[in-house]
Amino acid sequence: MGKNKEAENSASRLNMISGKTNAFFNIVFIVVALMCIIPVVFIFIISISSEQSIKMNGYRFIPEAFSIDSYLFLFREGETIIHALGISILVTVVGTALGVALTTLMGYVLSRSDYKLKGFCTMIVFIPMIFNGGMISSYVVNTQFMHLKDSMWALILPLCVSSFNVIICKTFFKTNIPDSVIESAQIDGASQLTIFGKIAIPLSKPLIATIALFLTFGYWNDWFQSSLYITNTKLFSLQALLDHVQRNIQMMANNPTLGVTMQQYMNSMPKEGARMAMAIIIIVPIACTYPFFQKYFISGLTVGAVKG
Template structure:
């Protein structure tokens, strides 16, 4: 290896390290601010290291630990069920339209594409979900409206289309039908795209609060993000009240609560990503450029 290539690799490592540091810095600031005394944040702003450690924000949140734990349970259940069902349905749509021998595949692809460009609007969406599909105050209201996404279907379709046609022909010669070909041959070869799309779907379900706001009235069915959003909104309202502002500033660490809610909700995703990271780039690139 010559000096020029070595210098190029060093420059690349430095560049990647700098980008990684830029991604980590916001998380460090949020974590530090969640453990900082409220008066320090108001006077000195956000810092990398707390001037005075203070865990009142977490104490304030976990005074409602039963509510937060229930929100965790609902969100975890919705994320697991929604991700598995969405992957299955998207795969069953993407696989047929990836086959060139399928009749009307262009029409079906165009129909899927149309869902990315147009929607019926909020009012028709709400009427269909509540009046006709009865998705109101039940767990399925947090799952079914987001079950199918055209972008995910196209990623999976393009990845399936990159698998050599000879694989399909050999399976057909051995007597396998389309379902057997999909489950026994295509799916084992498609772990990268399933990991990538599964991460997208899981993040969408985990971070969603809109469906809970629109379709859920029962407090025991509200997802974690909606519960924490409600807590932060209530803290902001009380802290900005002209009557209560002074006393609330002393009792409630408004800025610290905002940072603490971020830390509380981001934890599971941070632990999940390292397991999927080795598949993520490959699946995303293959699904984006092939087909």
């Protein structure tokens, strides 16, 4: 007993962090947190700055004049914003649900040691983590063979499955679902699909939360797929709409061939503030969802990373 206590005390002393080290880590974490928070605060301040103040003095943390014209402009364009928001929500929800289902199924199959094609399929999944066919080949496949252009599926399917996520699922299932449990269920006559649905999934909440958050962030922040495959403005997501505004608003405002009404409308629009206000609208929903999944996200990511 005495030796065990001494060993435990020795281990605890080795794992202790000195006060200086702890203070250093706290400072590092505070700096990193500020690096994440300050840009968002700065964007919000710009969104409530008057357009004239921005033109005269540029971006400032404390503008000379505040204004909510940017948000009033977005409110007037509410139909377009709400439609784009609906597209973003639909793509995120459907893509995340489909991605979680496919990724966990693939990860579970590859985690089973008795699966005959395990080595070959693992290699097939692993290769895209190193290199892929390139953007041109992906574009040709998605448009010419799968006919996804100007389709909602063009925003969903290309991001649905990631090799990295599949490897995380494989590692999680292999290290957290004992073979003895699987064998016991098989003896009782359960199929692999039944085992997956009634045993593996209920024990995998951290994993599902981790994969779901990865996919949610990916779908919510994506604008690149829209720039490749979408020409119909009715299918623009909120992020694609922001990108479209970002690239074209200045061109429209300076184009002398536009009609007087359109020219006056563009000149009166709070250009910089509207961009930042739309960015805030994009940031807030996804930022509000993260705290609800933080516990599962951290534990699931840790398991996949440490034991992989």
